[in-house]
Amino acid sequence: MSRVLVGVSGGIAAYKACELIRGLRTREHEVRVATTQNALRFVSSLTLQALSGHAVRSELFSLSQESEISHIELADWADVAIVAPATAGFLARIAHGMADDLLATICLALRAPLIVAPAMNVNMYRHPATQANLDVLAKRGVRIVGPDRGELACGWEGEGRLVAVEELLGAVEQALDPGTYQGEVVLVTAGPTAEAVDPVRVLTNRSSGKMGFALAEQAARRGAEVILVAGPVGLPTPYGVQRMNVESAAQMQQAVMDALDRATIVIMAAAVADYRVAERAREKIKRETQDVLTLELLRNPDILAELVPRKGGRTVVGFAAETERVLENARAKLERKGCDLIVANDVARQDTGFDVDRNAVWILGPGGNDVVEVPAAAKQEVAARILDRIRQVRDA
Ligand code: C5P
Numbered sequence: 001m002s003r004v005l006v007g008v009s010g011g012i013a014a015y016k017a018c019e020l021i022r023g024l025r026t027r028e029h030e031v032r033v034a035t036t037q038n039a040l041r042f043v044s045s046l047t048l049q050a051l052s053g054h055a056v057r058s059e060l061f062s063l064s065q066e067s068e069i070s071h072i073e074l075a076d077w078a079d080v081a082i083v084a085p086a087t088a089g090f091l092a093r094i095a096h097g098m099a100d101d102l103l104a105t106i107c108l109a110l111r112a113p114l115i116v117a118p119a120m121n122v123n124m125y126r127h128p129a130t131q132a133n134l135d136v137l138a139k140r141g142v143r144i145v146g147p148d149r150g151e152l153a154c155g156w157e158g159e160g161r162l163v164a165v166e167e168l169l170g171a172v173e174q175a176l177d178p179g180t181y182q183g184e185v186v187l188v189t190a191g192p193t194a195e196a197v198d199p200v201r202v203l204t205n206r207s208s209g210k211m212g213f214a215l216a217e218q219a220a221r222r223g224a225e226v227i228l229v230a231g232p233v234g235l236p237t238p239y240g241v242q243r244m245n246v247e248s249a250a251q252m253q254q255a256v257m258d259a260l261d262r263a264t265i266v267i268m269a270a271a272v273a274d275y276r277v278a279e280r281a282r283e284k285i286k287r288e289t290q291d292v293l294t295l296e297l298l299r300n301p302d303i304l305a306e307l308v309p310r311k312g313g314r315t316v317v318g319f320a321a322e323t324e325r326v327l328e329n330a331r332a333k334l335e336r337k338g339c340d341l342i343v344a345n346d347v348a349r350q351d352t353g354f355d356v357d358r359n360a361v362w363i364l365g366p367g368g369n370d371v372v373e374v375p376a377a378a379k380q381e382v383a384a385r386i387l388d389r390i391r392q393v394r395d396a
Helices: 012-026 045-052 063-068 071-077 088-095 102-109 122-126 128-139 165-175 210-221 249-260 303-310 326-337 379-395
Strands: 003-008 030-035 080-086 114-118 148-151 157-161 185-190 225-230 241-245 265-268 275-277 297-299 315-322 341-346 358-364 371-378
Touching (some): 012 030, 012 045, 012 080, 012 165, 030 071, 030 102, 080 088, 080 165, 114 128, 114 165, 122 157, 185 210, 210 225, 210 241, 315 379, 341 379, 358 379
Parallel strands (some): 003 030, 003 080, 185 265, 225 241, 265 315, 315 341
Antiparallel strands (some): 341 358
């Protein structure tokens, strides 16, 4: 858990700061909010307070606000600060080291990493003054995220949109990164696979992909190059991650084998379908033609088991989703598949496991006797603990 200072300046995208704060809290970061006066014309102090769990600071010379936490204390408190949205005017002020309002003053006093996420009209963004200010900030080590291209609230089309919240979250976590995965290439599989029955129907499972995506994101933020082989899920691609979308187990196997040479660590978090339909119907199967439909299923290749003999110096991590005798089954799986670590989770529990944002796992080490328990926490936090363990095993 880290301390994140969220700065909000006065643009139409200010409402997205609410989602950013929520996302940071979900990932169990502590959040404090400081805004410009104009930001509060777009989003209320009450909303920001309710989401962050703390009073919001917006005035430099407010005795009541200063008595709760002074602007210097706030700057010292932060492990990282992010200003989203950062307007053209705000960027100009901090580029020139001005201390004419609370947020700019905090930025001047800040020693932690600062991230800014510009959002403005495309012409304001392209203006040489704004570009020069961004240059100055970048040279000074400020991290600049975005903007994205697209339709803008002002009616223009082009660069100027605030980047997606996921990208902001990724940038925050990357800034907090101790860099322990620098030089590693991490291959992660995530999500379910979908095995076609006919052109419209598939056989699939309840995996949401959230655990695998969290692992990919956390590995990227620790400095790894990450290749994410994703089954059909609607999740956004984490910041800095290279994604390959696949549908079937066969496609997943191909994608994994293609990327294997480059990988130093392989994490198989996908819930691969065990069977595929022997013969996929060319046309949509009509219900009028048959009362009982029998599908012949063939066993899919076990990607993990086939990969282990080729693993060389790589660290290979499997997952075991179990509904009973979790540790016992996971231990047997570790043995049978020959991977370095197995992450076991009890998917019979309602509050953790499949398709929810939290998880609780056991990480079984080499030999199966060495078990690290990770109690229920946000999947991002669980992913961080799994990566800590992988690092230990690789460094041992
Ligand atoms: O045997 P079981 O399906 O429980 O094993 C789970 C582990 O094996 C997971 O890491 C999963 O990604 C991997 N697996 C695989 N190919 C399959 C089935 C599972 O790589 N066909």
